Amino acid sequence: AIRMTQSPSSFSASTGDRVTITCRASQDISNYLAWYQQKPGKAPRLLIYDASTLQSGVPSRFSGSGSGTAFTLTISCLQSEDFAIYYCQHYHSYPVTFGPGTKVDVK
Amino acid sequence: EVQLVESGGGLVQSGGSLRLSCAISGFTFSSYWMSWVRQAPGKGLEWVANIKQDGSEKYYVDSVRGRFTVSRDNAKDSLYLQMNSLRAEDTAVYYCARPRATTATNGGYDPWGQGTLVIVSS
Secondary structure: OOOEEEEOOEEEEOOOOOEEEEEEEOOOOOOOEEEEEEOOOOOOEEEEEOOOEEOOOOOOOEEEEEEOOEEEEEEOOOOHHHOEEEEEEEOOOOOOEEOOOEEEEEO | OOEEEEEOOEEEEOOOOEEEEEEEEOOOHHHOOEEEEEEOOOOOEEEEEEEOOOOOOEEEOOOOEOOEEEEEEOOOOEEEEEEOOOOHHHOEEEEEEEEOOOOOOOOOEEEEOOOEEEEEEO
């Protein structure tokens, strides 16, 4: 199975900060990567698919990049509603796997 | 409005069975692959199973293969997960989820249901 890792596992940030989260795959997954945001008690929300395509309705401050084994999610100007856990997911092959998550909390 | 509503969760003893259901509305269910994803309390997300539009292809994570069965009834706009031989490690919130497009098989899930909690007591 393809293993997904994320870094950092958690960090503190302030509103207005530029935030970058890294996701790495244990083997080449091309651009078959999605990013999700999850808040406590809620289902995940799709932010990015195909590594860099913004899902409809998601604010443009979110962006994704990368291909192969290294990917990033960037939030250009952190808003109060962005404090959450972020997961990457590959869908290159079965089994589909998620990264362990990155928690972004208030500094 | 697109909606996925799970039901059927609850408390069950180790070795027991449960059947989860996911009722779909607001889109053409028969046009999409569908998935189950779970999340143990305080843990990350784990994909569980996928099923093709006509039910002819099914895929499972290794830890549930042989114990769980995914199925669907396109006439009833419903997705199911039959869970047998349940273990404590199956305790989780179970979500049904749809790929974002009819051409997608297993990536970019949107929307998701609200989840149903399964607790397996040992």
